[in-house]
Amino acid sequence: xxxxxxxxxxxxxxxxxxxxxxxxxxxxxxxxxxxxxxxxxxxxxxxxxxxxxxxxxxxxxxxxxxxxxxxxxxxxxxxxxxxxxxxxxxxxxxxxxxxxxxxxxxxxxxxxxxxxxxxxxxxxxxxxxxxxxxxxxxxxxxxxxxxxxxxxxxxxxxxxxxxxxxxxxxxxxxxxxxxxxxxxxxxxxxxxxxxxxxxxxxxxxxxxxxxxxxxxxxxxxxxxxxxxxxxxxxxxxxxxxxxxxxxxxxxxxxxxxxxxxxxxxxxxxxxxxxxxxxxxxxxxxxxxxxxxxxxxxxxxxxxxxxxxxxxxxxxxxxxxxxxxxxxxxxxxxxxxxxxxxxxxxxxxxxxxxxxxxxxxxxxxxxxxxxxxxxxxxxxxxxxxxxxxxxxxxxxxxxxxxxxxxxxxxxxxxxxxxxxxxxxxxxxxxxxxxxxxxxxxxxxxxxxxxxxxxxxxxxxxxxxxxxxxxx
Amino acid sequence: xxxxxxxxxxxxxxxxxxxxxxxxxxxxxxxxxxxxxxxxxxxxxxxxxxxxxxxxxxxxxxxxxxxxxxxxxxxxxxxxxxxxxxxxxxxxxxxxxxxxxxxxxxxxxxxxxxxxxxxxxxxxxxxxxxxxxxxxxxxxxxxxxxxxxxxxxxxxxxxxxxxxxxxxxxxxxxxxxxxxxxxxxxxxxxxxxxxxxxxxxxxxxxxxxxxxxxxxxxxxxxxxxxxxxxxxxxxxxxxxxxxxxxxxxxxxxxxxxxxxxxxxxxxxxxxxxxxxxxxxxxxxxxxxxxxxxxxxxxxxxxxxxxxxxxxxxxxxxxxxxxxxxxxxxxxxxxxxxxxxxxxxxxxxxxxxxxxxxxxxxxxxxxxxxxxxxxxxxxxxxxxxxxxxxxxxxxxxxxxxxxxxxxxxxxxxxxxxxxxxxxxxxxxxxxxxxxxxxxxxxxxxxxxxxxxxxxxxxxxxxxxxxxxxxx
Numbered sequence: 029x030x031x032x033x034x035x036x037x038x039x040x041x042x043x044x045x046x047x048x049x050x051x052x053x054x055x056x057x058x059x060x061x062x063x064x065x066x067x068x069x070x071x072x073x074x075x076x077x078x079x080x081x082x083x084x085x086x087x088x089x090x091x092x093x094x095x096x097x098x099x100x101x102x103x104x105x106x107x108x109x110x111x112x113x114x115x116x117x118x119x120x121x122x123x124x125x126x127x128x129x130x131x132x133x134x135x136x137x138x139x140x141x142x143x144x145x146x147x148x149x150x151x152x153x154x155x156x157x158x159x160x161x162x163x164x165x166x167x168x169x170x171x172x173x174x175x176x177x178x179x180x181x182x183x184x185x186x187x188x189x190x191x192x193x194x195x196x197x198x199x200x201x202x203x204x205x206x207x208x209x210x211x212x213x214x215x216x217x218x219x220x221x222x223x224x225x226x227x228x229x230x231x232x233x234x235x236x237x238x239x240x241x242x243x244x245x246x247x248x249x250x251x252x253x254x255x256x257x258x259x260x261x262x263x264x265x266x267x268x269x270x271x272x273x274x275x276x277x278x279x280x281x282x283x284x285x286x287x288x289x290x291x292x293x294x295x296x297x298x299x300x301x302x303x304x305x306x307x308x309x310x311x312x313x314x315x316x317x318x319x320x321x322x323x324x325x326x327x328x329x330x331x332x333x334x335x336x337x338x339x340x341x342x343x344x345x346x347x348x349x350x351x352x353x354x355x356x357x358x359x360x361x362x363x364x365x366x367x368x369x370x371x372x373x374x375x376x377x378x379x380x381x382x383x384x385x386x387x388x389x390x391x392x393x394x395x396x397x398x399x400x401x402x403x404x405x406x407x408x409x410x411x412x413x414x415x416x417x418x419x420x421x422x423x424x425x426x427x428x429x430x431x432x433x434x435x436x437x438x439x440x441x442x443x444x445x446x447x448x449x450x451x452x453x454x455x456x457x458x459x460x461x462x463x464x465x466x467x468x469x470x471x472x473x474x475x476x477x478x479x480x481x482x483x484x485x486x487x488x489x490x491x492x493x494x495x496x497x498x
Numbered sequence: 499x500x501x502x503x504x505x506x507x508x509x510x511x512x513x514x515x516x517x518x519x520x521x522x523x524x525x526x527x528x529x530x531x532x533x534x535x536x537x538x539x540x541x542x543x544x545x546x547x548x549x550x551x552x553x554x555x556x557x558x559x560x561x562x563x564x565x566x567x568x569x570x571x572x573x574x575x576x577x578x579x580x581x582x583x584x585x586x587x588x589x590x591x592x593x594x595x596x597x598x599x600x601x602x603x604x605x606x607x608x609x610x611x612x613x614x615x616x617x618x619x620x621x622x623x624x625x626x627x628x629x630x631x632x633x634x635x636x637x638x639x640x641x642x643x644x645x646x647x648x649x650x651x652x653x654x655x656x657x658x659x660x661x662x663x664x665x666x667x668x669x670x671x672x673x674x675x676x677x678x679x680x681x682x683x684x685x686x687x688x689x690x691x692x693x694x695x696x697x698x699x700x701x702x703x704x705x706x707x708x709x710x711x712x713x714x715x716x717x718x719x720x721x722x723x724x725x726x727x728x729x730x731x732x733x734x735x736x737x738x739x740x741x742x743x744x745x746x747x748x749x750x751x752x753x754x755x756x757x758x759x760x761x762x763x764x765x766x767x768x769x770x771x772x773x774x775x776x777x778x779x780x781x782x783x784x785x786x787x788x789x790x791x792x793x794x795x796x797x798x799x800x801x802x803x804x805x806x807x808x809x810x811x812x813x814x815x816x817x818x819x820x821x822x823x824x825x826x827x828x829x830x831x832x833x834x835x836x837x838x839x840x841x842x843x844x845x846x847x848x849x850x851x852x853x854x855x856x857x858x859x860x861x862x863x864x865x866x867x868x869x870x871x872x873x874x875x876x877x878x879x880x881x882x883x884x885x886x887x888x889x890x891x892x893x894x895x896x897x898x899x900x901x902x903x904x905x906x907x908x909x910x911x912x913x914x915x916x917x918x919x920x921x922x923x924x925x926x927x928x929x930x931x932x933x934x935x936x937x938x939x940x941x942x943x944x945x946x947x948x949x950x951x952x953x954x955x956x957x958x959x960x961x962x963x964x965x966x967x968x
Contacts, residue, residue, distance in 0.1 A: 050865065052866060052867055053864060053867065058867075081724070081744060083743045083744055083745075091867055100733065116579050117863075121554075147822075149939050177706060182844075204709060205708045207706075208709070208710055211652065213706070213710065214706075216704065216706060217706050218688065218705075218747070221583075235688075235706060236677075236683070236684075236686060236687050236688070236705060236707035237805060238709065238783045239674060239677045239678070239705060239708065239709070240677050240678055240679070240683065242678055248949060260949055271768070273553045273585075274551060274553055274766050274770065275553075275765035275768075276765075277688070277747060277763070279766065283527065285708075293747070294747060294764045294765070294768070295747065295764070297768070297769060298741070298742050298745075298764070298767070298771060299742075301572075301768060301771060301772060301775075302742065302775065303862075305771075305772065305776070305779065306775070306861075308779060309775065309779045309782065309853065310853055310854070310857065311858055312782065312783060312853075313782060313849050313850055313852070313853025313854075314849060314850045314852060314853070315854055316849050319854065320865050321854075321858055321864065321868065321872065324875075325875050325879050325882070326882075328876075328879045329873065329879040329883050331880065332850050332883065333886060333894055335640045335846070335850065335885065336843060336846055336847060336850075336883060337890075339842065339843065339892070340843060340887065341888070342842070343838060343839040343842040344839060344894065346838055346839075347835050347836060347839055349951075350834065350835045350838070354831045354834075355858030356635050356825075357831050357834050358828065358831050361824045361827050361828050361834075363818065364827050364831075364834035364837075365819060365820045365821045365824065366839060367834075367838075368813060368816055368817060368820070368837075368841065368950075369810070369813040369814060369816075369952075371810065371838065372812070372813040372816075372950075373806060373809065373810060373813065376784055376805070376806055376809045377802070377806060378806065379783050379804075380784045382783070383780055383783025383784070383785050384780070384783075384785055384789065384791075387776060387779055387780065388791055389799065391772075391776075392521060392793050394791065395522045396520070396522060397522055397523065397525075397528075397561055398791065402791065406796040409795050409799040409802065411800045412795070412796075412799040413803055413806060415808065416803060417810065418868050419808075420810070420863075421810070424814065457518075480838075484838075487529065
């Protein structure tokens with residue numbers, strides 16, 4: 029069904045279907061584009077790119093060899109939609125933007141809404157930014173420069189400075205007439221803002237409310253009770269969280285003086301939510317947030333080295349613990365065979381608890397109100413599974429090595445390590461969060477250290493005591 | 499700054515600020531609500547809940563003891579916004595809904611948009627659903643029953659059946675007059691759909707386009723070029739992906755015959771995107787997707803057991819490999835001390851690669867077009883870091899045990915395990931994806947098996963050969 033839909037709605041590049049049934053760009057189209065770039069055939073390229081959505085242009089661009097991408101854009105001229113660049117990952121985008129001629133960039137950025145323009149410009153260094161800004165019309169320049177003045181990842185960077193605002197004393201009729209007569213309106217908008225003479229935001233009127241209301245009614249009388257408003261310096265993640273919680277579609281952005289400076293729409297917020305979840309997921313897997321598929325071997329090797337290096341310390345610490353029991357291992361090699369099982373179960377259980385804790389902290393579901401209950405719940409679950417695996421692993425050890433005592437030792441240490449894993453898995457993220465660190469980034473190595481050290485120490489320590497006493 | 503904003507926009511419960519500076523519900527408010535529930539003081543409760551947004555009502559509800567929640571809702575009557583139930587996690591919601599009286603549920607569901615009503619009803623079993631549906635007005639009943647007939651997690655379940663559709667021959671003026679005169683309009687809408695007499699969708703007119711256009715223009719002449727349309731049976735994740743890629747705010751939902759049956763808005767999609775990222779993240783951490791903070795100890799212990807049980811097999815397999823080299827370990831206990839380091843570095847490197855692969859597959863960034871390049875890049879990065887850690891760990895081993903040969907052995911096995919980790923980390927998710935399995939759920943144990951087995955086998959095997967030969 030979906031395949032049918034996909035085909036039916038399929039974008040076409042000069043009559044060729046753009047994508048195969050998996051949604052990937054078809055090799056035939058990619059090759060046609062690559063050949064046209066090779067030959068410098070601008071006419072053919074314009075035919076291939078005409079009528080494609082920015083997102084499709086972006087995917088087609090990304091399917092090419094990186095070296096061909098800037099050349100393609102130069103050849104396409106105004107047939108290339110610069111909004112396509114905002115869909116690329118940062119590495120790919122930066123490489124293209126740096127290779128483009130300033131004139132091409134200026135022409136392209138000029139056609140964009142301010143939020144998309146800022147998205148492209150913010151990757152450039154200050155000097156290149158200024159060079160492009162200088163060649164833009166004064167109004168655009170001022171708006172973009174103001175957005176770029178707000179901190180990175182703030183609402184001010186994500187907002188669009190094109191919006192419709194009317195004075196409070198206007199009527200519905202005047203507003204509709206104004207919309208019908210004005211040429212320079214934003215490409216798409218969802219509400220009319222009502223402002224006072226100093227541009228202080230008095231409220232907003234959703235378009236459906238405007239349409240349901242009779243012409244003589246004053247705008248100020250139909251503004252919404254609910255305020256959808258954020259400050260330009262607010263962090264984009266906090267803004268995204270508010271959109272998500274309160275189901276907003278757009279929000280006014282005001283400066284510190286309460287003046288309306290822009291509007292944020294939910295499509296930008298969707299990207300932020302996706303990015304944020306992506307960062308948590310990568311962080312838990314030991315991958316830096318900025319790593320992207322376009323990165324080079326050298327870059328990713330360096331970027332991942334630091335995490336592996338940190339883990340090496342954890343591993344060496346665990347080995348030091350093992351080293352303390354060398355004598356006992358020499359006497360009973362079965363301990364060396366079984367000890368990784370204890371540490372591994374602890375590590376996995378700790379990761380489970382940590383995953384739940386990190387995600388609950390990120391989505392604000394875990395706070396002071398319920399922390400106590402969740403800690404107790406995790407420890408109790410650790411105890412239950414500890415007992416379950418004590419029985420299972422005890423039986424396995426007895427069957428394998430024929431030593432009932434060894435079964436008792438591994439069972440007892442299994443209970444200990446699973447309780448330690450539960451405690452470490454929840455308390456470490458909570459503590460890091462309290463200290464203001466991002467628990468997704470830093471919890472992993474601490475939790476593994478706890479489970480490894482406790483696992484090896486409990487198993488080898490109990491074994492040493494037990495077999496010395498018995 | 500944000501704190502200031504939060505305070506400024508703070509919701510109030512009967513004059514008391516609802517949240518503290520962290521955004522948590524204040525204990526004072528929670529206690530006031532709990533006391534009023536205890537005393538059955540409906541008047542006080544209605545004052546506390548009046549004017550609160552559904553999301554705030556939901557958080558306040560969640561801060562109470564689970565046993566008090568249904569009683570609170572019964573006491574509140576129509577002061578409780580049933581949309582608040584859609585913000586709860588499934589476990590908490592189901593428990594409340596099952597405890598409510600049918601009459602309360604019928605009254606509450608009746609006030610909701612159809613998408614929210616379906617969200618609450620779909621958790622109930624068929625019998626309870628029918629009991630409630632039977633007591634709803636005929637029009638609502640038909641619409642809800644139709645939505646519930648679509649598969650779980652489909653667009654048909656998430657759509658709202660309230661929308662505005664007009665015939666193609668209507669003019670802008672007629673449409674606006676219709677909107678001004680009709681009482682029964684959806685609470686919020688973003689476009690007018692244009693349909694033919696058989697309710698086939700001809701296109702949509704965004705509200706801002708309607709407002710910019712003069713009264714005599716025909717609606718059919720201003721429909722958008724871009725079609726925002728999904729099929730009711732499409733999976734919600736595919737729908738969410740299309741919203742995200744093409745920056746949609748809403749989309750028409752049509753049935754198999756092409757008839758307009760509903761509309762999906764981006765706020766529902768935001769929840770789906772969040773859920774999806776959540777599922778991937780939990781799956782990678784070995785936690786089932788449906789686990790929630792409200793779940794009981796017993797439930798989470800059982801739910802996590804299966805993953806730990808699977809991992810136990812992996813760990814035992816690794817131990818079997820170690821067991822093959824018992825003799826060599828007995829002769830040289832240093833091997834037992836160092837072997838977990840090799841396996842641990844392999845496991846972490848494998849997890850890094852797997853995280854990148856799983857996420858790239860989920861977001862459709864990794865496909866046939868670039869799989870080859872990404873595999874080669876991962877292997878090359880594994881080789882580079884393998885060499886780096888070979889040098890580091892070789893030096894550590896020599897310094898620790900004073901055996902240069904041991905340094906060589908651990909260095910060589912470090913290179914092998916990091917290459918195996920890279921191959922396993924990327925090829926296993928790719929293979930699972932090809933086979934139609936979810937790589938986020940199943941890759942972990944396979945990757946760990948590869949890195950553990952290769953790690954122990956390489957280190958102990960090379961050691962055995964080397965020291966036998968030397």
